[in-house]
Amino acid sequence: AAMRETRTKKTKTVCTFCGVGCSFEVWTKDREILKIEPSENAPVNSVSTCVKGKFGWDFVNSEERLKTPLIRKGDAFVEASWEEAISLVAEKLGGIKDKYGSDALGFISSSKVTNEENYLMQKLSRQVFGTNNVDNCSRYCQSPASWGLQQTGGIGGDTASIKDIAGAGLVILIGCAPAEGHPVLASKIKRAHKLHGQKLITVDLRKHEMGDRADLFIRPKQGTDYVWLSAVAKYMIDQGWHDDAFIKEHVNHYDEFLEMLAPYTLEEASRITNISEKVLIEMAEMIRDADGTAICWGMGVTQNIAGSHTSAAIANLLLATGNMARKNAGAFPLRGHNNVQGASDMGTMPNIFPGYQQVANDEIRNKFEKAYGVEIPAKPGLDNIQMLEAVENDKLKAMYVMGEDMAWVDHDSNHTQDMLANLDFLVVQDIFLSTTAQFADVILPGAPSLEKEGTFTNTERRVQRLYQALEPAGDSKPDWQIVQEVACKMGFDWNYENPSEIFDEMASLTPFFTHCNYEVLEGWNSFSWGSMDGTDTPVLYLDGFNFPDKKARFGIFEYVPPMEFPEEFDLSLNNGRLLEHFHEGNLTFKSKGLEYKFPRVFVEISHELAEERDVKDGGLVRLISPYGAIKLPVLVTDRVQGKTVYVPMHSTSHDSAVNLLTGGAVDVATHTPAYKQAKARMEVISKD
């Protein structure tokens, strides 16, 4: 037993499966993962985890891991040395830069890799290759939420901590299903609701578990959240239930706000949203009566053409009722990936440096130019979506994609794949031969979280360290080392020996992180960024909002009605997560326990629709949209109603991926694809 003890290693890590940011110890023996042990010291989850955090780790030892660099030769990939692969990347990217200019290159970073790796990816793009064409997958999900919060409060992050959600008198969930997507956070709401009198309103097209538990479940018409949010705000102001003192002291643009709300009477809102006037009043009363309202939202809000404006409408309602800049209340976009907050915080976006410092601001840009010893273009670069457009227009010639399966998760996958195929040169850095990697010219094998050091930032802006539990598999390397090798091969003298040195450099350039470093983050410790003085800030804006006059601003942005589709596409196609799986599924379908529970995806349809089309549970259907077609078994359920169908976003095969159906429309302000505004028609292949 003693010998066994010495050979078992315990390493503190942070979960890689969602933005809640649970931390725990992973017990390993050689490469074997023995167990996951949560701890009372974990700041977010204490002794809790969910099924993914506990049982989702087999992928690390999967036979399918990429273990050596690969170079395309004709239709095949051949193994290569690191020297060959990195030289080829530098030669080709450098050559394209020389021939067509820096903006012919695009860099995609990842919400799955660490903060330090994201920081280096934006540095590689800006310093080494001279372009602001860098983005990350928050463009696919949460950019509209960050945008709405930046416009109104000045900071694009949750305004308080997960503790404040649990402590709120009322929680409103809009377009998010935390029992599936953010399970440990959901369990905190469940406990507060059951034991501490917390009230719960769930607004969704699908009656998921948190809809079943809610005091009030509301199913509005798709894409109309802006309208009911504005109507509730207007009604509360008309009744005198708003927080007049808070508005006077802390919020600008009140008159314009009143003018903007004027059309949204209860009657008009009810007509547009299908929510009855009585229910709208009930919502307003619940907000009035609550000691603190917390609104959590997800991709049901953001992945719409009006996602950004709706996110601002959420902030407006909270500002009008004094539910910001205080504890136990606030705005909480629930980040999906473990490090989607961190990826944006680190400046892997075309218009910002780390800490949301604007590229277009001369003073800020000069600071980075001085630190990096190069000139950086003042013009913001292209985002994810614009990069693919630029490929189509023959302006963008090469991409470097780290840890992102664009070919699978971007909307209208068929089109994305055509664009990837059109590139002159594609570098993919990943842990598996993803669909995107199959289009690559060079594949660089990175390492998952258990095989490296670094930090992740969870949904509440909390930064936590992960320690290295295992050696990288085969010849794979931590992603920060790979990016560094590319920079060095391009003639830049990067010599980071440890991610802590990268973090320190980032912090020296980013006011939010002035007082954060690896010592502060030692062990189970954590740090929440959010003040310009760089101190720990779990609750934002207690000393004023993040604008020069310290006042918030009501967001004055119009309603954008949902898009129209040709009549033949008669079903509303909704999509989202399952508890057991993560995103495209390339990690969780490789974990035995999770794969066993849900081996493949399906389409949820209502009883009415099943009856109308004469199809039963287990029957097989084809869903067809203007963009593509997929084939799925049917699950008849009362979670969805009428002509709304629901397909989990995790795909098991090339003919079941929901993004073959989603279309090209994007959010008006941020270009986030309107994944939730999709329509399809259904053909029954077999009845049962």
Ligand code: SF4
């Ligand atoms: Fe991991 Fe999220 Fe589950 Fe926590 S709730 S264990 S962070 S997947």
